[in-house]
Amino acid sequence: MPEKSVCFCAYPSAFIYNPADLSDEKNRAKHLFWGDTVVREGGPQNGWVRVSSRDVSGWMRESDVQSDPLLDIIFLDVGQGDSCLVVTPADEKIIVDAGKEDNLLRYLRWRYKNYETAEMRAMGGRIKALVISHPDDDHYGGLRGILDDPKFGSLIDFEAVYHNGLFPRAGSGLDSLGARTKVGAIGYIEKPIVTHADLDDFCAHAAGWQSLEYPSLVHRLRMKNPATTVRMIHHGAPGIANLTAVPGLSVTVLGPVLEPGGSRGRLRTFSGSVPMTKNGHSVVLRIHYGSVSILLGGDLNIPSEKFLLDFYKDKPGIFRSDVLKAYHHGSGDFAEEFIEAVCPYVSIISSGDNESYSHPRADTMGFLGKAGRGRRPLIFSTELARSSRDIVKNPFVLKKEFADLKATLHRADVGARERDKAETRLAELENKLINRSVSVYGAVNLRTDGRNLLMCQKKEAPNRQREEWDIYLLEPDATTGGLRFIPRN
Numbered sequence: 246m247p248e249k250s251v252c253f254c255a256y257p258s259a260f261i262y263n264p265a266d267l268s269d270e271k272n273r274a275k276h277l278f279w280g281d282t283v284v285r286e287g288g289p290q291n292g293w294v295r296v297s298s299r300d301v302s303g304w305m306r307e308s309d310v311q312s313d314p315l316l317d318i319i320f321l322d323v324g325q326g327d328s329c330l331v332v333t334p335a336d337e338k339i340i341v342d343a344g345k346e347d348n349l350l351r352y353l354r355w356r357y358k359n360y361e362t363a364e365m366r367a368m369g370g371r372i373k374a375l376v377i378s379h380p381d382d383d384h385y386g387g388l389r390g391i392l393d394d395p396k397f398g399s400l401i402d403f404e405a406v407y408h409n410g411l412f413p414r415a416g417s418g419l420d421s422l423g424a425r426t427k428v429g430a431i432g433y434i435e436k437p438i439v440t441h442a443d444l445d446d447f448c449a450h451a452a453g454w455q456s457l458e459y460p461s462l463v464h465r466l467r468m469k470n471p472a473t474t475v476r477m478i479h480h481g482a483p484g485i486a487n488l489t490a491v492p493g494l495s496v497t498v499l500g501p502v503l504e505p506g507g508s509r510g511r512l513r514t515f516s517g518s519v520p521m522t523k524n525g526h527s528v529v530l531r532i533h534y535g536s537v538s539i540l541l542g543g544d545l546n547i548p549s550e551k552f553l554l555d556f557y558k559d560k561p562g563i564f565r566s567d568v569l570k571a572y573h574h575g576s577g578d579f580a581e582e583f584i585e586a587v588c589p590y591v592s593i594i595s596s597g598d599n600e601s602y603s604h605p606r607a608d609t610m611g612f613l614g615k616a617g618r619g620r621r622p623l624i625f626s627t628e629l630a631r632s633s634r635d636i637v638k639n640p641f642v643l644k645k646e647f648a649d650l651k652a653t654l655h656r657a658d659v660g661a662r663e664r665d666k667a668e669t670r671l672a673e674l675e676n677k678l679i680n681r682s683v684s685v686y687g688a689v690n691l692r693t694d695g696r697n698l699l700m701c702q703k704k705e706a707p708n709r710q711r712e713e714w715d716i717y718l719l720e721p722d723a724t725t726g727g728l729r730f731i732p733r734n
Contacts, residue, residue: 259309322687324597326383335489343387378543407478410437415453432514500529525549535695540566550583575605
């Protein structure tokens with residue numbers, strides 16, 4: 246048996262070739278991009294190595310394989326909502342928001358299909374952290390699918406769950422977020438849910454929380470594994486706990502800002518509105534790796550962005566980042582001065598179909614470009630990145646085939662051969678649905694070694710060179726000290 250080792254695709258992209266003719270573009274079997282996992286099988290042979298990646302085996306040039314892992318962030322297409330998966334160079338996984346439907350679950354099943362076997366057992370199914378930016382359904386609703394999945398979901402476990410401290414409860418208006426007070430003209434929510442014990446107290450005494458989805462889901466996460474830490478994450482408190490130390494990697498919490506007052510601190514209200522207050526206290530994370538920085542922040546809005554700018558006025562440049570996950574799905578509710586403070590090379594908008602908000606807004610995309618850094622700022626949208634051709638061409642035909650296959654399996658007179666054939670076809674259809682376009686095509690991928698930055702998305706169809714990925718490169722610019730977009734025709 247040849248010795249196997251886990252490696253990665255080298256910068257910026259490469260191909261797995263069929264062995265028949267390694268020089269012929271027609272024999273390119275799979276297009277990989279920087280950081281994709283490659284299993285190397287044995288040593289080099291005339292400058293080539295035998296490899297496999299997912300379900301494809303073949304040959305890669307030895308120079309196209311590297312041993313160093315990258316920081317990997319996948320902004321998932323979850324429709325109208327937010328979800329991204331952060332994989333550190335130490336292979337620790339952080340999920341920031343879960344979308345609304347089952348897209349996150351399906352992506353995890355597609356990417357980590359072997360979790361159900363050896364890899365899952367080896368790592369105990371553990372996700373280092375789940376961060377729920379704020380209690381809106383399009384940011385946490387996808388947890389339902391994970392918790393309810395009888396096979397894959399039962400294996401997943403979160404080492405820690407972090408939230409913004411606001412838990413809906415019985416009541417109307419701002420009272421539904423907790424007791425209120427006022428200091429001068431500023432309103433506050435008193436006693437947010439800060440610690441693990443605060444959550445236990447809330448569940449023991451708050452009336453009617455069992456009928457409310459968000460606290461019920463967080464409680465289920467808490468009870469699924471009593472060892473899971475559940476706490477508020479906020480400015481001035483410890484961030485994501487127990488991350489393996491990676492040189493040059495840090496995750497800084499910039500929001501929400503828990504202000505002094507009372508026994509637990511307090512959160513100010515924004516515009517006297519429940520949605521504005523929940524959104525305004527979204528968890529804001531700044532991920533820094535080497536010289537590359539990424540800013541995440543849920544659904545921030547104008548009042549909260551202006552508040553954050555004022556709060557950090559003595560720390561100029563604290564928001565400046567190379568990549569911005571645009572807030573609130575490309576809504577027009579943004580403070581221009583905040584976007585100017587970030588001044589990103591790359592902006593990523595998470596938005597979806599079947600919504601009435603017209604996200605992303607035309608003026609938002611225009612201003613992101615205007616306020617962006619570099620001569621050619623990049624703007625990605627999970628909605629625009631998605632293929633217009635879904636794998637499922639005719640859902641009615643598919644529905645009938647499912648019904649026919651299930652009827653076959655329930656017939657008493659079905660022979661073993663026919664039953665095996667029906668089960669095989671059902672498995673094929675289920676795999677197709679798991680891997681349908683929202684799992685791959687809509688995702689916006691970020692890879693960096695702390696120096697170079699690669700952004701890419703799936704093409705709707707390969708080009709003549711068999712390239713499957715639309716790749717954008719930003720490399721260090723010695724003149725400016727920042728990054729420079731490298732156009733590729």
